[in-house]
Amino acid sequence: MLKNYIRVTVRNLFKNSVYSFINITGLAVGIVCCILILLWVNDEVSYDKFLPKYNKLAQVWINAEFDGKINSWTSVPLPTYEAMKTADTKIKNSCVTGWGSSHLLTLGEKRITNDGYWVSEEFLEMFEFPMAYGDPSTVLDEPSSIVLTESFAKSLFGDEDPLDKIIRLDDEADVKVTGILKDVPSNSSFEFEYLIPWKLREQLNPWVRENKDNWGNNSFQVFIELDQSDDLMTIENNVKDMLVEHSEPGFMRYLFLHPVEKWRLYSNFENGVATGGRSDYVQLFTVIALLIIAIACINFMNLATARSERRAREVGIRKSVGSGRGQLIAQFIGESVFISLISYVVAILLSLLLLPFYNNLVEKELFIDFTSPLFWIFTAIVILVTGIISGSYPAFYLSSFRPAKVLKGKVTLGKNASTPRQVLVILQFGVSIILIIGTIVIIQQIKMAKDRALGYDQEKLISIDKTGELSDNYDALKTELLQSGAVAGVTVSNSKITSISSNNFLGWPGKPDDLNVIFTTITTEYDYCQTMGIEVLMGRDFSKDFKSDTAAIIINKAGLDLMGLEDPIGTQLDLWGSKRELIGVVDNVLMGSVYSEVKPLFMIIDDWGGSITVRLSGDIQNSLATVKSIFEKHNPAYPFEYDFVDVDYQKKFTTINMTSRLANLFAILTIFITGLGLFGLAAYTAEQRTKEIGIRKVLGASVGGLIQLMSYDFSKLVIISFLLSSPLAWYLLNSYLERYPLRTEIMWWIFPLTGLIALIFAIAIVSTQALKAATANPVKSLRNE
Structure with missing residues (x-):
């Protein structure tokens, strides 16, 4: 019987080759879409699941009440790190990290800049990134140590054993390789090529030491390890008020715990509640995958039922010689499953062919894991479900024909026979x-x-990290750059113009006591507006002609609109407990999200500068060559690296x-x-x-x-x-x-x-x-x- 069914199925496929091609191609393309989408979805939902303690890790976040709502952010005061260890007995461990940054690593004549993290010694014990060499509980104990990934160690040392070798870090400290990590998986929230002890950061950076007991500076990432995964809410209730006693009057801050399983998918918060993030895209494309494969199944149903007349006599003959309706249903569904199998094989081949293009499209490294049991389970489900759904309606429809009628002549399908096909076409379109x-x-x-208006001019604007000797040599660097004729402007600031790295509160005359508004903060020097091409709407820019400008302040139009000052120039504003004279109002500059309103901003002269911005003049390539030579002269230990602001x-x-x-x-x-x-x-x-x-x-x-x-x-x-x-x-x-x-x-x-x-x-x-x-x-x- 089975052999006969297979023979009939193959015969029908070749006899109706055009319709077979349409069915197989339609199903194959639908399955390809489903496979590609679900590969992306699986990668998104698998983030950090390789961590052994996946269900016991959480990041400490803050909910703060200002701007008339609850705002959530990931940066917390540095004392939170140690306080967490004793805050609750169900907190097994805690660690503090930086935000991930690029550092210069020098080995002999080899100089490489790559991304790494400052981490406290508990980091590897908590996150347990797989190690190739070294003990995770001790490799970060010494301040002068460093842990490399296998691929990064290979790029530095080649085939030489890297353990115990000395590397120069940022041209200011020697560190010894104490461990080698296996390469960090691509679906990790942490992306790094090396880890450096937090203790070394404390030794090298006075600012970090000064903030060890400062509860007012939210600039650090703190993570905790729970004793049990179900303790999260209990612990959160016990630690949420930790910041209350350290909050400014009228400014309330509360801690909450964001578990690792939500880091990737639920990063957006609204009024203190997680409202989604990439989970929205996961849901969207999962629905699209299901709809596409449903459309492919609809094609099969439509063509199978439309061509039912051609198989009516076959049904009549099979019924007249004793075939039951159940056997006919099994035959027709078996045929559709067979077509689904062929389509799936074609789909896998197409998917393998399209994966390089698709990976480039979604900027991932997706692949089909043929060794995974889940792949074969997925294969069986797709073939069976697609085949059964595609063949169910035609099977029940064809098996309902009465043999006496169909053997007398053409079967009469009835005036409503095309209605189901019409409904399915409507669904497809x-x-x-x-x-x-x-x-x-x-x-x-x-x-x-x-x-949207940017509020500044991106043309020929490049940004360079302020590294090494650039802090000490900045004035000489700027003078030589301007004299070279290769640049039209140079400035330094605490962040690139395409990002926001600092926010602070600002007071003004008439501000309601219950109104707390956070201002984007730019620390810079005298030529910021000129270099960036920012228009000064009222008053003036910072100028060396006014010594008092070191205690002055400039705001943007959004800040002025918030304050409602009719005659703002000369107004005394409150910043960090002291008064600053408002000397200018500048146009709004789009630094944050391109889908949000520009936030109130203030600028002051201060040396937090981490980014140098240069506006080139003349031919870009010639100007870059000149700028490179000058930077290498004043910062010889570092390779000259830059980003175009428009690309950023x-x-x-x-x-x-x-x-x-x-x-x-x-x-x-x-x-x-x-x-x-x-x-x-x-x-x-x-x-x-x-x-x-x-x-x-x-x-x-x-x-x-x-x-x-x-x-x-x-x-x-x-x-x-x-x-x-x-x-x-x-x-x-x-x-x-x-x-x-x-x-x-x-x-x-x-x-x-x-x-x-x-x-x-x-x-x-x-x-x-x-x-x-x-x-x-x-x-x-x-x-x-």
């Missing part, structure tokens, strides 16, 4: 229309953000650009699958109406009229689909855009435009088959009448 509208709206959202700014669009690219890709593939199914259905419809078309031609119908006649039914389905899917698309996109404080409007014209595109697409496909039928010789089609 509905999904396609939603994806097209979504893609257009996402593109508009990106355009809106990119069209574009990184702000990484996530939404990725979303847009994926949405575009899968919208196109969805339309392709839908079009493939529509092509098969149109071809079959044209085949079924061959004699009708022949009669109409004999009676004088034109080719154009016949094409219009055949296109009408499908056009009606597309219009219905558009009317049903448009409100749903509007609702879903409104919900999606709510995550952005600044968002584009969903323009009304997008909907009719998308409907028109879908209609033209459907008519174009149907017309190819209609034209073929309409131009056929009517003599051949009517020969048997």
Whole structure:
């Protein structure tokens, strides 16, 4: 019996090769989309799961009440690190880390800058990153030690044994290699090539030592290890008030614990509550994957039921010789599972072929793990579920034919026989229309953000980290750069103009006592506005002509709007317990999120500078060569490395650009699958109406009229689909855009435009088959009448 079923299945596949190709191709493309999306989804949800103590680790966050709401952030005071060890007996351990930064490592003539972390000695005991050599409980005990990853050790030492070798760190301290870590997995929240002891940072940086007992400086990352994973809420309740006694009057801060399993997916907080993050994209693309494979299954159902007449006699004969309905259902579902198997094999081959391109698109290193049991479980589920879903309706439909009727002649399908197919076509086009509208709206959202006024001029602007001897040699460096003619301006600040590294409170006359607003803080020197191209709206910029400017302050327009000062210049503002004279108001500068309003900002002259910004003049390549030679002269230990500010700014669009690219890709593939199914259905419809078309031609119908006649039914389905899917698309996109404080409007014209595109697409496909039928010789089609 099984052998007979297989023979019949293979025979039908070859006999109806065009429809078999459409079914297999449609399912294969649908499965490819599903595989690629789920590879991305699996990578996202697998972040940090390689950590042995995954369920027992958490980061200490702060909820602070200001700006009329609860704000959440990851930086906490340094004393929190030690305080956590004794705050609750259920806290097994705690550690403190930096934020990840680039350092210079020198070995002989070899100089390499790469990213690493300052970490306290408990870090490896808590996180247990797999080690190739060394004891995690002791490798970071000595201040003058360093732990390297295997690949980084290879780049420094080649095949030589790196253990106990001496490396020069930032040209100011010698460190000894005490351990080698296996390379950090790509799905890790921590990305580093080496770890340096926190004790060494305390020795080298007076600022860190000064903040060991300072509860007012939120600049550090602190993590804890729980005794049991279910203790999180209990511990949080016990430690949340730790900062209350150290808070400023009217400014309340509370600690809370953010578990490691939520770091990647739930990083967005609104009014103190986690509201999502990358989890939104995971959910979005999971739904898209399911919809795409559902559309592929719909194609199979449509073509199988549409061609039911061709197999009606087969059903009748099998029933007349004793086959039960259950056997027929098993046969037809078995056929669809077989087609699903072939499609899956094709899909795997296509996925392997497309993975390099896809990895480049999503900026990951995804791969199909054929050794994983989960892969084979997934394979079985996809083949069986896809096959059963695709074949269920045709199987039950075909097996319901009565043998007495079908063996007398053609089976009568009834006037409502095409209704299920029409419903499925409407569903297909509905999904396609939603994806097209979504893609257009996402593109508009990106355009809106990119069209925002920056408040400064990015042209020929580069940023360089202030490293090594640049702090001591900055004045001489700046003078020589300006004299060289290769630059139009030089300045130093505590952060790049594309990011915010510091926030502080500021007081002003008339400020309500219960109003606490946090200001973006820029510490700089005299030529900041000139170099950046920032417009001074009121008053003046900092100037060396005024010695008092070292105690002056400048705010931006957002800050002025908040304060509501009618005559601001000369106003005394309160900063850190002292008065500063307001000397200028500058235009708003977009430094933070491109989807948020520019925050109030103040600038002061102070030496927190970590970033040097240079505006080049003349030919960029020649100017860079000159700037490089001058930097290497004043900072010979460090290689000259820089970033173009406009390139740095574009990184702000990484996530939404990725979303847009994926949405575009899968919208196109969805339309392709839908079009493939529509092509098969149109071809079959044209085949079924061959004699009708022949009669109409004999009676004088034109080719154009016949094409219009055949296109009408499908056009009606597309219009219905558009009317049903448009409100749903509007609702879903409104919900999606709510995550952005600044968002584009969903323009009304997008909907009719998308409907028109879908209609033209459907008519174009149907017309190819209609034209073929309409131009056929009517003599051949009517020969048997």
